[in-house]
Amino acid sequence: QVQLQESGPGLVKPSETLSLTCTVSGGPISSYYWSWIRQPPGKGLEWIGYMYYSGSTNYNPSLQSRVTISVDTSRNQFSLRLTSVTAADTAVYYCARGIAIGTARYFDYWGRGTLVTVSS
Amino acid sequence: DIQLTQSPSFLSASVGDRVTITCRASQGISSYLAWYQQKPGKAPKLLIYAASTLQSGVPSRFSGSGSGTEFTLTISILQPEDFATYYCQQVNSYPYTFGQGTKLEI
Numbered sequence: 483q484v485q486l487q488e489s490g491p492g493l494v495k496p497s498e499t500l501s502l503t504c505t506v507s508g509g510p511i512s513s514y515y516w517s518w519i520r521q522p523p524g525k526g527l528e529w530i531g532y533m534y535y536s537g538s539t540n541y542n543p544s545l546q547s548r549v550t551i552s553v554d555t556s557r558n559q560f561s562l563r564l565t566s567v568t569a570a571d572t573a574v575y576y577c578a579r580g581i582a583i584g585t586a587r588y589f590d591y592w593g594r595g596t597l598v599t600v601s602s
Numbered sequence: 603d604i605q606l607t608q609s610p611s612f613l614s615a616s617v618g619d620r621v622t623i624t625c626r627a628s629q630g631i632s633s634y635l636a637w638y639q640q641k642p643g644k645a646p647k648l649l650i651y652a653a654s655t656l657q658s659g660v661p662s663r664f665s666g667s668g669s670g671t672e673f674t675l676t677i678s679i680l681q682p683e684d685f686a687t688y689y690c691q692q693v694n695s696y697p698y699t700f701g702q703g704t705k706l707e708i
Contacts, residue, residue: 527638527646527689529698542697576645583652586634586693590657592645 484509486577486593494571494600500564504577504593507558511535515580515587516553516560520573521595528573532580532587533560567600574598604628604692608701615706619680623704625673625690634694637666637675640703641686649688650675 490502517532531541533551541549553560564571574595580587605628615621625635633653638646648657650666653673663678677684685708690701
């Protein structure tokens with residue numbers, strides 16, 4: 483059974499960089515699209531972006547200038563970096579696996595999520 | 603960005619009821635739509651993809667239909683474990699976007 487687990491600091495200061503890692507177990511990291519999605523407290527879901535295991539990326543334009551997703555195939559992990567954070571970046575961050583169905587990418591496995599609070 | 607509007611935002615129902623949730627897209631998205639179920643404190647769970655294809659392991663009481671701009675998620679016979687929030691998501695074009703959610707309450 484594929485499992486994803488997020489890890490990283492739960493508290494980040496304003497203007498600093500948010501860094502999270504997702505560890506994938508029970509399946510390969512190759513041939514999938516590795517994604518981050520966030521959910522501010524009490525609100526809906528926002529897609530941040532994804533990286534294909536081979537390196538191509540696609541980011542939400544609203545975050546593109548601040549976000550980097552990377553994949554480490556040797557460790558079966560992928561990571562999120564979000565720079566210059568503000569209180570608006572406070573959210574539960576989910577990592578997810580994307581599967582390709584034709585040209586579409588659907589997210590079939592998700593981590594349990596980790597709350598990141600931006601506060602001084 | 604493509605906007606998805608779900609209706610209703612809140613839905614009260616009883617065990618055994620048949621319920622339908624609608625998702626409308628601001629422009630045509632063919633059949634590039636997924637439905638997710640989220641319970642409090644849990645990650646979303648993929649129920650349906652490509653508008654009408656049931657994800658493996660999802661009970662057959664869930665079904666999806668539609669194409670273009672209007673889509674529906676139907677639960678044929680509500681079970682106690684179905685009370686949750688449901689989201690639609692379009693994967694037709696970037697950025698991928700989600701509906702605002704429909705909270706299904708007892």
